[in-house]
């Protein structure tokens with residue numbers, strides 16, 4: 001009674017959620033604090049750089065700390081679990097902070113949280129009993145906050161921030177109100193703690209300051225190479241202040257500003273650079289990308305057209321045009337530009353990948369498989385591509401091919417429960433029910449709330465006449481939101 005059409009539908013859901021596993025520690029840690037984790041893809045790699053900068057100063061290693069974004073968290077918190085130090089933060093919370101404050105805000109926030117760990121404030125939540133036993137008074141909590149602020153002030157002083165920059169975030173976030181009934185101290189106490197820490201940091205560094213624009217420029221490049229983006233921007237600021245005609249500094253600062261999502265600032269810098277370098281194709285391309293980030297698509301496409309006019313043989317210009325057109329849903333136009341960039345540079349991997357995605361979007365799966373073949377030829381170790389090709393093979397009913405590709409992908413991404421589910425679906429289509437069951441089992445063992453796998457496993461159990469098991473799985477799937485499963489449960493299970 002349940003047909004494979006249904007499985008096809010499931011697969012559509014599956015492909016929409018298909019993401020590569022991130023290297024970040026363990027999103028399920030969000031569950032420890034009763035947090036959902038819907039969108040796990042942390043693309044904010046800069047947080048790692050900031051962490052390393054801070055730990056460098058106090059001689060700790062990155063491995064000692066786990067940082068994880070949680071979807072709904074409205075602040076940042078620290079705790080210990082199984083002996084590890086955790087810092088969790090809300091993705092939106094962090095974005096609002098970095099959007100509304102200076103470049104040091106993120107560093108300050110992290111330093112403050114690390115300060116809690118360094119000072120031993122973080123509670124170990126491995127044991128619920130401990131958690132209940134450890135009663136902290138409001139007074140002690142406020143004191144902890146001041147210690148963490150003091151630490152953060154010290155760190156930012158060491159890193160070269162001004163006192164004003166160091167204090168800005170807390171100035172924004174706090175008020176002067178009486179704090180007697182609050183877990184956090186008021187503004188004046190916190191600013192004082194920051195100031196104390198700041199002045200404790202050795203201020204001799206000023207004696208080692210570079211003395212010419214070019215020296216600043218060189219140090220900025222060093223800082224950039226060691227991923228210290230905020231430090232590098234500050235050095236470029238000095239370089240430009242000392243020599244406003246150092247146009248390379250504008251260009252480089254623009255790249256950095258773009259990296260830290262200050263697109264408006266980046267566009268300003270590109271404007272100045274381009275006014276002196278009117279034929280610099282890459283500057284136009286970069287400015288175009290910033291404009292697209294600010295939804296100025298007309299300005300963006302104008303820049304791209306101009307770049308192509310300057311050099312009609314530069315594959316990257318066509319590629320970026322394709323990406324932008326794809327973004328605004330001009331799919332066929334986008335494909336045309338990817339075609340051109342590939343005709344100029346046949347092994348242009350990013351362009352091949354984008355074109356393949358367009359083909360599969362248009363259900364031209366054999367064509368996208370061709371492009372994936374090329375990509376795998378160019379770089380046989382890119383296991384992620386196998387998963388994309390597997391998906392296309394599934395669409396054209398090449399279940400064996402799909403399984404083989406997915407198995408290759410799993411060599412590297414062996415925690416991807418969606419991949420096991422897809423193999424299960426293929427095995428089902430090949431009528432190898434017990435193997436399908438094994439794959440669904442694995443998918444569920446990796447994610448005990450994986451609706452689709454319960455639904456699919458229920459279908460197999462029903463086929464194998466394990467009606468009780470089928471009903472159990474459908475009940476679970478229906479609890480997780482599967483409407484069909486709810487119907488089946490009421491129809492076939494009492």
Ligand SMILES: [Zn+2]
Pocket residue numbers: 112116145148
């Ligand atoms: Zn705190």
